[in-house]
Each structure stands twice: as structure tokens, then as C-alpha cells.
Amino acid sequence: MSSHHIVRDDQEPALIIANGASCHDELLGQLLEWSPLVIVLDAAIRRVIKRNIKVDVLLGDFDRGFQPEEWVKEQYPIEIVHAPDQNKTDLEKAFDYLIARKIPAVNVIWATGKRADHTMNNISNIVRYREHLKIVIHDDHSKIHLLPRYFQKWYPKDTMISLIPIGQVHGVTTDNLVYPLHDESLQMGYRSGNSNRVATDGMVTISHYEGDLLLMECVD
Known part of the structure; x- marks a missing residue:
């Protein structure tokens, strides 16, 4: 799959790639094409690398022995954001990162499927962050927004x-x-x-x- 970076300003939504169930490459490609900023969460970088996707930010708590530095050379230039706060999920920390950068909207993929608790919490974040960020969650079967x-x-x-x-x-x-x-x-x-x-x-x-x-x- 080709890299993103066709758009290089913040007029289009950013893209967060979480670590839930994968989506079809067609949907992933459509979202990548128009994303000025691509964030991948923690160990999902391994799955992203296999698809030959270029990302801008690798973010997470990097627990369980995960070593983010091993991906710097392969993904250079890339920003490494260590977010160790255990009171928030990595997805919530990615939302906070976007808010700090004053980016108003984001598409999220790979945020559903696998564990039901993660899926429910990720969807509820659409409401939790409503005052600061427009969030749309995509998978192969649904597009979810407030x-x-x-x-x-x-x-x-x-x-x-x-x-x-x-x-x-x-x-x-x-x-x-x-x-x-x-x-x-x-x-x-x-x-x-x-x-x-x-x-x-x-x-x-x-x-x-x-x-x-x-x-x-x-x-x-």
C-alpha cells in the first residue's frame, strides 16, 4: 500500500490507526490519501509496517517491553510520543495530542472488533471529546459519529x-x-x-x- 502525504496541511482530518481489528485495504487507503497527519498507536506499528504505510507519529505507553526506537530508521522522519499515563487509553492520549496541536477533526480506524470493552470505550470517546474534537470511527461495516x-x-x-x-x-x-x-x-x-x-x-x-x-x- 502506498504512503500518505498527498495533503500536507491541517484542513483535512488527521488519522489514528489503533490496534483493534483490521479493515480492508481499500478503506485504509481512502483515509490515508487525504490525511495530513497519521498517528499509529503503540504495537500496531508492526501491522502498519507490513502494509508499507508511512506514519508521522508513534504514540503510546510502550509497555510490555515494546521498544519504539527500533522503528525510527524504517519510518524516518517520525515523532515518538511516550505517553505513560495509565489513567487513559492510548487512543485517549492520541486525542489529547491532537487537541494540543489544535487539530479539530480525526478519523479513527482499527478501533473496533477484538475486545468488546475496548470497542465500547472507544465509541464512547466520541461523546467524551465532543467539545474539542470531531471524531469519526470507521470499520468495514460502520461509520460512527456524533x-x-x-x-x-x-x-x-x-x-x-x-x-x-x-x-x-x-x-x-x-x-x-x-x-x-x-x-x-x-x-x-x-x-x-x-x-x-x-x-x-x-x-x-x-x-x-x-x-x-x-x-x-x-x-x-
Whole structure:
């Protein structure tokens, strides 16, 4: 796979490569092509090297005997960021790094699959960092991001869409979904908007007035 660096400013989102389940090379290539900054987390560098990907930053706590210096020559120039704080995950520390650099948006891959606790925590970070960073998590089956109070986007018919509340969400109203919602409430663990579909080719509108609502664009 070719390296990134087609874009060299911060107008496009950065890319974080975590250490969960891999995605298809096509998706990875699409995200790399437009990423001005690529961060790889800890031991995932070994998997990245096998795909001939050039990264800019290697970040992590580097525990379990991991030696980041062995990758400097192969990936030069590369910034090594040792982040030993055990109160945060490596992904959270990467978000903090981007915020410190005033980079406003990031795509994240390899952050789902494998361990369920990691997957759930990684997804919840979308809400935790909402005031500082726009986060979109991608894998081969889903694109996950936080919805603003009013959202509108064109979709083809039968696109699978799930609305997942983090906590309680009130006033959810949708247009052009097979199972419409009209000023309704969703709550994690009790009621969600899972596995809805776009009714016809065209604009989908989703609004809510209170709470944190995630949109998952899904592919079976």
C-alpha cells in the first residue's frame, strides 16, 4: 500500500490507526490519501509496517517491553510520543495530542472488533471529546459519529442507519426513514433506533433537542 502525504496541511482530518481489528485495504487507503497527519498507536506499528504505510507519529505507553526506537530508521522522519499515563487509553492520549496541536477533526480506524470493552470505550470517546474534537470511527461495516442537533444528508434507498443514544436523548424526529420517529425519546439500554433504513433516495433529516445521539451508517 502506498504512503500518505498527498495533503500536507491541517484542513483535512488527521488519522489514528489503533490496534483493534483490521479493515480492508481499500478503506485504509481512502483515509490515508487525504490525511495530513497519521498517528499509529503503540504495537500496531508492526501491522502498519507490513502494509508499507508511512506514519508521522508513534504514540503510546510502550509497555510490555515494546521498544519504539527500533522503528525510527524504517519510518524516518517520525515523532515518538511516550505517553505513560495509565489513567487513559492510548487512543485517549492520541486525542489529547491532537487537541494540543489544535487539530479539530480525526478519523479513527482499527478501533473496533477484538475486545468488546475496548470497542465500547472507544465509541464512547466520541461523546467524551465532543467539545474539542470531531471524531469519526470507521470499520468495514460502520461509520460512527456524533449528530448535531439538526442533521441532513443525502442517502440512497435502503442505506442502513442506526441511532444510538449515549444516556438519554429527547425530541428525536426523523424524515425519510422506514421507521420514523416523531419527537420521541431514546435511552441506552432501553430503547435505541437500531437497524433503521432510508425509505427513498434523497435527503434524510434527523433532529433532537437534548442528549448525545450517535449515527451509525452500517453495511452488512
